Amino acid sequence: MRIFDPHIHMTSRTTDDYAAMAAHGVQALVEPAFWLGQPRTSVGSFVDYFDALIGWEPFRASQYGIKHHCTIALNPKEANDPRCREVLEVLPRYLAKDGVVAVGEVGYDSMTPEEDEVFATQLQLAKQFELPVLVHTPHRDKAAGTTRTLAVVKESGLEPHSVVVDHLNELTVKEVADSGCWMGFSIYPDTKMDPDRMVVILQQFGTERILVNSAADWGKSDPLRTYATGQAMLAAGFTEDDVDQVLWRNPVAFYGQSQRLDLTGTEPDDTYEGNSILRGARA
Amino acid sequence: MRPEVLTPATELEMLLPASARTWLAEARRQPLETAFPAAARKVGRDRLSPAWTTDQAVRVLLLVGAPATDVLDVYRYGDAAEKLAVLHALSVADVAHPLDDQALPIIEDAIRTNDRRLLAAALGPYATHHLPQHAFRQAVLKCVFADVPLAVVDGLPKRVDQELIRMMSDFAAERSAAGRDTPADLEAYLTCPP
């Protein structure tokens, strides 16, 4: 089983996690820029964080044979702090980098006017830099937040296939499926989704346009939840090829839209002949 | 700096395939902060010679004639590949000469990182010429810790002094007290002092 984790915060993880991920088939990942637990109070903290996402963290990942890419954005939580607003001005520098394969995580936390404005601005940056977008949906008031998210995405003029709406569950998946956006699921040890509930969603909605991630971060989380979901899929009767589509080809197709994915050195999966998507992405 | 150790920019230009030359001509009319990060995905990363890849050569050529503030700026905001290209640029005469010692903060930053590619690239001829002796000794010892082969350090063996030998000997003693091997390339400096 080859795995591409499309959403994991490696900055918060130890080298043991990298080793365990590599041993379970994780060969590539995307680390979205988000908050760090402790709120930041100045642009400098963000710049250093972004530098780690394009410098130190890919180096750390490479020592375990894992390809590391990232997404860059001002996250919605900190968008509410006027001291962090100037981050918007440094974003263009980072959105120009080879290792940056999307704008994200953007979206809503508390659905304030500040979040509205920062979200819309960053959707325009995605257009300007021809990058896909990773949208976080709020933990509180999730259904309403998802509806509002989809309205803002539509208004932005971005193509739905260049947007993934993440952290979905049974109640929010339908609306996103109908919108044409990609559907993202974070599989956690006890909140959000678990592997068995994920399998039920895959049975209902199929394996297209779906991204499954561990979203592992500073909270209680597990970087091997992607692997556990692959196992749960097989146990439920999905084929190896279905698993490869969800855990590898789908993230490659989504982030490949950036034209910046570099997967040289990753191992092909024998359940899938020829990695044409990969070649397309590297053109 | 002794000119014979530096590569002239014309040599790099000759290595470039035609398509990369065309892009370079276009890119020189764009702001450096736009062209520099885009270079690798525009011209590719093929190896042109043992020392140079296409993206590195093009990035270096973009820095020819750039003011020191711009060079420091692209390094400051660069990803690892861009930072490496700036460090390599300091071994090219047309970039290094006009900068004189103004690029020293770049070398110092690269030495502070724990990325051994940056550390190795920092210790080229520019560091040999401009890095103060104390910092040079510390950087060499850091290479030993980080498994960077001492053969890549341009300033060795010519900048070895008694103090560096003492530091290396102490390191070797610490290693043997811990029951661990001393790196083979260190041995040469312990047995053949300058």
Ligand SMILES: [Zn+2]
């Ligand atoms: Zn996240």
